[in-house]
Amino acid sequence: MDWYNKLVNVFTGKRESEPIEDILVKPKADRRIFSHVPDPLLQRKAGDRRGSTGAEGQAEVDERQRVADAGTRFSVDYPVRVRVVLPGGERRSFTCQSVDVSTTGMLLRIEGEAHYQLLQKAAKIRLRFEVAPGSMPEGMEMKVNIAARAARFQIKEDGAWFCGLQFNETLVQYAGRRKNANLALISTLFLVIMVFVIILMRAESVIYFKFNKFLYTYSIITAAFLLSRYLFGSLYRAVPVDMDYTPGVTIIIPCFNEEAWIHRTITSCINQDYPPDKLEVIVVDDHSNDNSVEAIKATIAKLKSEGGRFQADGRLSYILQDANRGKREALCQGVLKAKHELVVFVDSDSFLEPFAIRNLVQPFKDPKMGGVAGRTDVANTYTNGLTKMQAVRYYIAFRIMKAAEAYFDAVTCLSGPLSCYKKQIVIDHMDEWINQRFMGQKATFGDDRAMTNFVLRRHRTAYQDTAVCSTIVPNRYSMFLRQQMRWKRSWLRESITAGKFMWRKEPFMSLFFYIGVLVPVAAPIVVVYNLLYVPLVYGIVPTTFLLGLLTMAMLMSFAQMFFRRSSTWLYGLWFCLYYEAVLLWQMPVAWVTFWKSTWGTRMTPADIREKERREERKRAEEAHYGHAAL
Numbered sequence: 001m002d003w004y005n006k007l008v009n010v011f012t013g014k015r016e017s018e019p020i021e022d023i024l025v026k027p028k029a030d031r032r033i034f035s036h037v038p039d040p041l042l043q044r045k046a047g048d049r050r051g052s053t054g055a056e057g058q059a060e061v062d063e064r065q066r067v068a069d070a071g072t073r074f075s076v077d078y079p080v081r082v083r084v085v086l087p088g089g090e091r092r093s094f095t096c097q098s099v100d101v102s103t104t105g106m107l108l109r110i111e112g113e114a115h116y117q118l119l120q121k122a123a124k125i126r127l128r129f130e131v132a133p134g135s136m137p138e139g140m141e142m143k144v145n146i147a148a149r150a151a152r153f154q155i156k157e158d159g160a161w162f163c164g165l166q167f168n169e170t171l172v173q174y175a176g177r178r179k180n181a182n183l184a185l186i187s188t189l190f191l192v193i194m195v196f197v198i199i200l201m202r203a204e205s206v207i208y209f210k211f212n213k214f215l216y217t218y219s220i221i222t223a224a225f226l227l228s229r230y231l232f233g234s235l236y237r238a239v240p241v242d243m244d245y246t247p248g249v250t251i252i253i254p255c256f257n258e259e260a261w262i263h264r265t266i267t268s269c270i271n272q273d274y275p276p277d278k279l280e281v282i283v284v285d286d287h288s289n290d291n292s293v294e295a296i297k298a299t300i301a302k303l304k305s306e307g308g309r310f311q312a313d314g315r316l317s318y319i320l321q322d323a324n325r326g327k328r329e330a331l332c333q334g335v336l337k338a339k340h341e342l343v344v345f346v347d348s349d350s351f352l353e354p355f356a357i358r359n360l361v362q363p364f365k366d367p368k369m370g371g372v373a374g375r376t377d378v379a380n381t382y383t384n385g386l387t388k389m390q391a392v393r394y395y396i397a398f399r400i401m402k403a404a405e406a407y408f409d410a411v412t413c414l415s416g417p418l419s420c421y422k423k424q425i426v427i428d429h430m431d432e433w434i435n436q437r438f439m440g441q442k443a444t445f446g447d448d449r450a451m452t453n454f455v456l457r458r459h460r461t462a463y464q465d466t467a468v469c470s471t472i473v474p475n476r477y478s479m480f481l482r483q484q485m486r487w488k489r490s491w492l493r494e495s496i497t498a499g500k501f502m503w504r505k506e507p508f509m510s511l512f513f514y515i516g517v518l519v520p521v522a523a524p525i526v527v528v529y530n531l532l533y534v535p536l537v538y539g540i541v542p543t544t545f546l547l548g549l550l551t552m553a554m555l556m557s558f559a560q561m562f563f564r565r566s567s568t569w570l571y572g573l574w575f576c577l578y579y580e581a582v583l584l585w586q587m588p589v590a591w592v593t594f595w596k597s598t599w600g601t602r603m604t605p606a607d608i609r610e611k612e613r614r615e616e617r618k619r620a621e622e623a624h625y626g627h628a629a630l
């Protein structure tokens with residue numbers, strides 16, 4: 001893979017040693033660390049500063065979410081064109097810079113007293129600016145031309161002039177009226193066209209079936225499989241919130257070398273809209289070799305010092321392992337210490353939305369439910385093309401693929417960034433999970449799929465789209481490829497394991513599962529046949545096959561546009577093409593490398609040993625050739 005990494009570096013202009021700075025939205029810090037935690041002393045209510053809520057159940061959570069979103073300000077630096085109409089009808093305009101923006105308003109830095117006075121006198125104000133990608137949550141990027149009114153004026157000690165303006169309608173309402181309506185219409189039209197084209201092409205497969213039974217059977221099965229996933233994914237609905245259902249929850253964060261993100265992860269986990277006496281957070285450091293331990297201690301100390309009335313002292317703790325024993329061991333240490341009936345696993349580079357836990361626990365009202373996955377979005381979407389591509393893939397994988405499985409209460413992977421289990425189920429399978437082996441080798445990754453299989457044997461699993469977290473994804477192709485190889489190894493291993501019992505599930509889901517294993521495993525053979533064998537042997541350009549790939553890719557892109565209203569939709573097309581050209585060929589490699597225990601994306605002991613072996617082999621080769629030259 002070194003040749004590929006070098007080629008990527010040529011095109012990106014980045015050396016492997018050069019860091020790439022991730023682009024994340026920058027919400028301005030709230031002076032209250034526990035801004036979303038219900039106040040046990042009732043000194044403030046949920047919704048303070050923007051008005052309290054009086055609804056019940058899901059409606060109340062939706063209203064709290066709206067209030068929280070409206071109150072979140074993001075640090076930005078947009079050029080803003082301001083047009084004012086004075087009381088006499090005179091029109092004036094000027095340009096200034098924004099300081100921060102929310103969905104309800106904007107703070108401007110004014111250059112000069114004359115412009116400052118114009119705003120003070122203005123009868124009408126209109127603002128023109130562009131929400132840059134990555135400056136606000138995904139889907140908000142757009143050009144804006146909106147009416148506003150001055151809300152407050154301020155002159156700072158350095159002589160700077162500031163004006164806070166409130167929009168006449170929220171940016172969410174503006175987007176819904178202008179941008180989103182158009183995107184919904186366009187995406188719906190193209191989705192209908194794509195589905196029609198796919199059905200038409202599969203009808204052709206039936207006609208020509210006798211000429212190549214294997215190829216056309218595969219084509220028909222693949223199309224039916226993917227279309228059914230989109231169908232059931234669109235039918236999925238999240239379990240509504242019951243405000244009276246608040247089971248005890250312990251969040252466990254396994255940490256290894258995450259000093260950059262662990263502070264944000266811990267803070268997001270404790271700052272939840274959930275009863276304080278029902279939620280605790282345990283951080284387990286798996287013998288990090290960076291400054292993660294110092295960051296964990298400092299973060300927890302600060303939270304405890306400022307969260308007295310929110311019972312932070314009794315709800316936050318950490319465990320330091322004296323040796324690196326792996327993620328599973330770290331999670332199990334947290335489970336053994338957990339005092340509540342549900343345990344939530346959160347990756348150390350993932351950040352929970354304030355209402356994630358309240359939404360995540362709702363499916364457990366079903367006594368047969370054993371585990372629930374939340375939705376994982378990409379936190380660093382707008383860093384580069386690779387992260388945009390992953391953002392589309394993540395969203396479709398959760399909102400469509402997992403949602404389709406959830407329709408049958410059989411989600412096959414409760415993903416690591418955010419998943420919840422009944423504690424007793426984890427304890428019952430703890431030894432088997434920690435000591436799992438496959439083909440004689442100890443399993444060191446794929447912990448989420450492995451635990452999901454334990455749960456699925458006797459319980460239901462679900463997906464809750466309203467329980468949202470965001471995670472940091474690889475921003476280099478070299479790291480991304482290593483991650484994908486690790487995932488394919490664990491997927492293949494755990495699919496073989498799940499195949500032994502999935503036949504006992506609901507019949508359609510069982511068929512769903514086995515086809516889902518067959519299609520990607522056989523894909524490399526089908527691609528080689530169509531793109532190499534057919535052109536070389538028969539001299540035929542595989543136009544139908546290429547059109548089929550393009551159609552499937554466009555189906556993903558327009559689904560992203562329809563559900564997410566994001567400017568990243570085009571990268572769904574890029575992901576599908578990249579998958580066929582590169583990622584697909586990792587599957588045959590995964591077949592014969594089950595023994596691998598390295599992560600590839602972080603320097604675990606296994607990775608360190610592998611690196612030392614490579615360096616030793618390199619030194620031996622250099623010594624050998626040097627001796628031969630003499």
